[in-house]
Amino acid sequence: MVVSLFPLTTQGAMVRRRGNVLIGPVDLTLSGQGVTVVIGPNGAGKSSLLQMLYGLSRLSGGSVNWACDAREAQRRLAFVFQTPVVLRRSVLENVIYPLRIVGRPREEALALGREWCTRIGLGEATDRSATVLSRGEKQKLALARALITRPDALFLDEPCASLDGSATREIEALLQTASDEGTRLILATHDMGQARRLANDVIFLLRSKVHETGTAPAFFDGPRTAQARAFLAGDIVE
Amino acid sequence: MLELWDGLLAAGRLLISFDPDLLEIALRSLQVTGVALIVASLIALPLAALLAVRRFRLRRATIAVLNALMGLPPVVVGLVVYVILSRSGPLGVLGLLFTPTAMIIAQVIIIVPLIASVGHQSLRDLWAEYHDLLLSMNTTQRQRIMTLLWDGRRALLTAALAGFGRGIGEVGAIMIVGGNIDHVTRVMTTAIALETGKGDFALALGLGFVLIALAIMVNLAIHWLSQTERGRRW
Ligand SMILES: Nc1ncnc2c1ncn2[C@@H]1O[C@H](COP(=O)(O)OP(=O)(O)O)[C@@H](O)[C@H]1O
Ligand SMILES: [Mg+2]
Numbered sequence: 001m002v003v004s005l006f007p008l009t010t011q012g013a014m015v016r017r018r019g020n021v022l023i024g025p026v027d028l029t030l031s032g033q034g035v036t037v038v039i040g041p042n043g044a045g046k047s048s049l050l051q052m053l054y055g056l057s058r059l060s061g062g063s064v065n066w067a068c069d070a071r072e073a074q075r076r077l078a079f080v081f082q083t084p085v086v087l088r089r090s091v092l093e094n095v096i097y098p099l100r101i102v103g104r105p106r107e108e109a110l111a112l113g114r115e116w117c118t119r120i121g122l123g124e125a126t127d128r129s130a131t132v133l134s135r136g137e138k139q140k141l142a143l144a145r146a147l148i149t150r151p152d153a154l155f156l157d158e159p160c161a162s163l164d165g166s167a168t169r170e171i172e173a174l175l176q177t178a179s180d181e182g183t184r185l186i187l188a189t190h191d192m193g194q195a196r197r198l199a200n201d202v203i204f205l206l207r208s209k210v211h212e213t214g215t216a217p218a219f220f221d222g223p224r225t226a227q228a229r230a231f232l233a234g235d236i237v238e
Numbered sequence: 239m240l241e242l243w244d245g246l247l248a249a250g251r252l253l254i255s256f257d258p259d260l261l262e263i264a265l266r267s268l269q270v271t272g273v274a275l276i277v278a279s280l281i282a283l284p285l286a287a288l289l290a291v292r293r294f295r296l297r298r299a300t301i302a303v304l305n306a307l308m309g310l311p312p313v314v315v316g317l318v319v320y321v322i323l324s325r326s327g328p329l330g331v332l333g334l335l336f337t338p339t340a341m342i343i344a345q346v347i348i349i350v351p352l353i354a355s356v357g358h359q360s361l362r363d364l365w366a367e368y369h370d371l372l373l374s375m376n377t378t379q380r381q382r383i384m385t386l387l388w389d390g391r392r393a394l395l396t397a398a399l400a401g402f403g404r405g406i407g408e409v410g411a412i413m414i415v416g417g418n419i420d421h422v423t424r425v426m427t428t429a430i431a432l433e434t435g436k437g438d439f440a441l442a443l444g445l446g447f448v449l450i451a452l453a454i455m456v457n458l459a460i461h462w463l464s465q466t467e468r469g470r471r472w
Contacts, residue, residue: 056373079374085367088389098375 003068005076005152006032006184008053012062015052021208023048025062028210030186034200035179037216038188041237044205046188047082050155053186054079075102078146082158084138091117091133092126094141098149116144120174136167143174153184160194172197192232196220204228206237245443252444260445264452267425270338270412271405274345279398282350286357286394287383290365301358307351312344316411319344323415336417341425344411349401356400360393361386395464399457406453426452 007029014024023045030036030053038046051057053064054077066073078098087094096113100106117126120140125133130141139159146154156175160168168191175198179185189195195202199216204223212219212228223229231237252260289301321327323335323343334340364386372382387394409427416423418432426449433442 054374056370074376077374079370081370081374085371087368087371087385088364101375101377101381 003072004032005066005068005073006030008064008066008153010053010062010064013052013059013064014061015048015057016060022057023052023205023208024060026052026210028203028213030184030201032184035175035185035187035198036201036203037195037199038186038203038205039190039192039195039231040205040211041231042190045208046190046205047157048208049203049205049210050079050157050186050188054155076152078149078151078154080139080142080146080154080156080159082161084135084142086130086133086138086141088129088131090127091122091130091141094130095145095148098145102149112148116148120144121170136163136170139163139167140171140174143171147174147178147183150181151183153186154178156185156187158188158190160189160191168194204231206231241439241443244440245447248440248444249447250444252448260448262421263424263426263429264448266338266423267406267427267449267452268456270341270425271345271402274342274349274405275398275402277342278346278349278353278401281346282353282401283357283387283394283398284383285350286354286361286397287386287390289354289358290361290386291379291382301355304351304355304358308355310348310351312348312408312410313414315344315347316414319347319411319415335415336419336423338416338423340415341412341423344415345405345408348408348411349405352404353397353401356397357390357394360397361390364390364393392464395460399460402456403453406456407449 009030010026010028012025012027014026015022026049038049040046048057052059055064055070055074056079087097089097092110092113095116096106096109099109099112114123114126117123120137120143122133122137122141125137130138133141143159160171163171172194175185175187179198185198187198196216199219202212202214202216202219203210204212204219204225204227206227212223212225214224219228220232223232227237289297319340320335322329323332323340324330325335334343365382368382368385368389372385377385407427409431412423412425413428413431416425416428418424418428424432426445430442430445430449433439433445
């Protein structure tokens with residue numbers, strides 16, 4: 001019996017660096033299904049929120065609690081960064097890295113890795129060095145590497161920033177499939193089109209705080225706060 | 239100029255005649271520095287990676303000390319090792335003074351700081367790249383170190399080769415702890431020092447050219463090996 005990670009609840013969770021509040025205090029409850037999109041202007045705290053929820057930054061106050069033991073939860077999460085990080089290895093070795101970390105046999109990992117390389121369109125490039133891939137290919141690689149362990153939840157910090165349309169479309173398709181297969185997605189983006197395409201729920205951040213939350217239809221069709229309305233209208237909100 | 243020319247001729251004669259003494263000391267040079275390099279790498283490379291991935295008190299101090307030790311005068315290292323290994327010294331009972339083992343010990347001390355320092359610099363940059371990813375994947379410290387050592391292996395090879403270069407050309411320390419005993423501890427550099435002392439500059443130069451050729455050959459061989467590895471893997 002596998003215990004669910006969700007709901008994820010935070011109470012007054014906050015991260016401070018050198019006196020500045022990066023994010024918080026945040027009181028949130030994330031349920032077990034769908035795609036949550038985190039939006040807000042630059043510097044609003046999107047990255048800081050994702051890193052705090054994931055457990056990458058030390059809390060200065062409050063709490064972040066998964067429905068199961070925190071260490072167990074850590075093993076079932078994955079993160080994709082805004083700037084794709086590739087290991088200086090072949091494409092295939094990159095993709096299977098997380099499986100090797102948790103001790104899966106090499107042959108099994110390689111077979112699964114080849115499948116994933118094909119899924120992201122790099123089936124012919126498995127032996128190439130990952131460092132020479134284009135940025136879009138690197139991000140697809142990072143996504144495959146994150147999904148190969150079948151995480152319960154995947155955090156993505158503006159994964160399509162500075163990618164062209166076709167790469168963005170491919171990544172969104174992979175995300176949609178992952179979501180359909182039951183991976184919970186928490187995605188920060190500044191691309192409103194992407195937010196509308198993917199979101200089930202929205203968290204709107206402003207000045208390091210959660211300003212408004214809601215289901216995607218409710219938020220996009222009838223934002224409650226003036227700032228959210230202005231942000232959706234494309235006005236500059238700070 | 240005449241002497242350089244004589245030196246080249248002497249080097250040619252030594253090589254053509256397959257001088258057995260030359261072969262012996264060349265092999266001993268390779269052996270002493272080769273073993274020292276392996277031992278030093280086993281110490282220095284994990285240390286370099288540990289200094290990159292782990293924040294601990296005295297980390298900066300350790301790095302500063304390693305950097306300073308890079309400039310350690312071999313003669314001083316030789317003296318210290320001599321005192322420690324001499325019959326009345328703390329490790330005198332081992333009877334290692336004037337053996338190749340003593341020379342290896344001295345060379346390890348000389349090249350560990352160099353390999354660790356140069357290695358750490360490249361691994362630190364690699365760690366900056368990998369930091370977020372490896373943390374997000376819940377890797378253990380051991381896994382982080384292994385990942386850095388493997389993915390940074392080409393830069394580390396360069397660090398190791400720098401260590402080899404320093405070791406194979408070093409004379410101050412091994413002269414003191416080895417004693418330049420014929421057929422026991424005589425190596426290329428100590429033989430050169432001896433011939434120079436005797437005033438046989440041509441032979442000394444000849445040995446010098448052979449030493450340079452030896453060092454270049456080892457470098458080329460190792461680079462060639464790493465190239466073929468790259469050709470296969472990538
Ligand atoms: N490591 C850091 N140290 C200090 N301040 C930071 C750091 N990272 C981000 N900030 C600040 O925290 C705020 C939130 O940043 P961030 O979470 O990156 O916003 P977003 O991802 O929405 O653009 C910003 O004001 C930013 O300047
Ligand atoms: Mg950000």
